[in-house]
Amino acid sequence: MGVNMLVGFLRSVSWKLHQVGIEGLGVLLQGPSDVRNAVFSANGVNHLVRMLCSERENIVLSTIRVLRHVCLGIGYIPHYKNQIAIANSRGLKFLLALMIHSPSEAIQAEAAYTLSAVVLGNSENLEILSQSSAFQYRYILPLLYSSEEEIRLLTAGALATFAFNNVSEQRAIIRAGGVRWHHFQPFLQSSKEIHRIQAAFQSIVLSRIIPDNEPANITAIGIRTIVDTLERSQAHHTLALAADCVARLAHTRADAVGVLFQLLSSSVVLVQSCAAVALGYLSFNHVAERQLLRRCRKKPHLVGNLLLYTRKHKISPMFLARWKHSQELRLPAIRNKPALVSSMHMKFSEVHPLPGFQFPILNSEDFLTRSCKSRSHREPEDSSKRTKTTLEFTPMHQSLKTHTKHGRL
Structure with a gap:
């Protein structure tokens, strides 16, 4: 029984067929095959949202759960198209109303859970929900x-x-x-x-x-x-x-790899072992493997704890091979780059005058007046006291001599 047939049951007027269609979609969505695209193509989201208005509590509960599975896949990977389809079919409004006004605590909790799935990783839906004063x-x-x-x-x-x-x-x-x-x-x-x-x-x-x-x-x-x-x-x-x-x-x-890797330096052996085993499982993920390898190169002294506690547990052979290869190449440890600007450097705006000193506040006219007065009261310079300094190169001694000559320049 495929997705199209199950979605077809939702179009019928029989509540029994509705129940079969909803339960069937729930099983397929939680199975090994990802059928979320098929549900979207069959316009299944709109029919599921319509089921939220059913008078039967069991159908409403099942529909809320299926909508949650429609939005999120394994590893909390959101399905953007289905999330948008729920919002466009007024699904956010119906789920919010069920969360607030339903007399059943089960429906309230399930509706809140599905609401969180509809907005997870979707800034547009989250903004719509946040703008609602009811949420x-x-x-x-x-x-x-x-x-x-x-x-x-x-x-x-x-x-x-x-x-x-x-x-x-x-x-x-x-x-x-x-x-x-x-x-x-x-x-x-x-x-x-x-x-x-x-x-x-x-x-x-x-x-x-x-x-x-x-x-x-x-x-x-x-x-x-x-x-x-x-x-x-x-x-x-x-x-x-x-x-x-x-x-x-x-x-x-929060960087699970980073948090777990830091726990390898814990003083509690139990914490070290749990973190090491969890990192071993994460090493099979390609992104996590690269993050783990980088952190091992940053803090190679913690690799011993990682390998010690994963001897009897699973750890990616690819990660072990890459770590061994980096050791054979004798790659240096990755060091954190220092800040380009030291915190000790002060900006010009942060320089304060000495205590008791105040900068004079002058407007443009005062500044010009004082400048002219200072020039007019300047004492005449005696030309006889002017000096001229010249540099003469003496090849014999490879030295510089300074001579002072008096007279007008």
């Missing part, structure tokens, strides 16, 4: 205190997606009340692997705005949770989600 984080943050753990987890996911690579939204979350470490602790200690992975990723993204714990500690705990799951879990869905989280962190603006 405020004070409608989302109370859901963190819901009695249902699924609602709390969805809400944290929405906040993490809004804050993903977006400093301005992180500040807006802080102004609205912010998040705390206790929002994530229960999920990080949960018996459900999916909950642990989701909370780990969310806490890493939001680590800079969590005031009651250090960002380095939060990052280390999150990385350890994801890495442990990758190594121990046998569930394919869990492993896929963990790998997806690593892919998301690989292209965060």
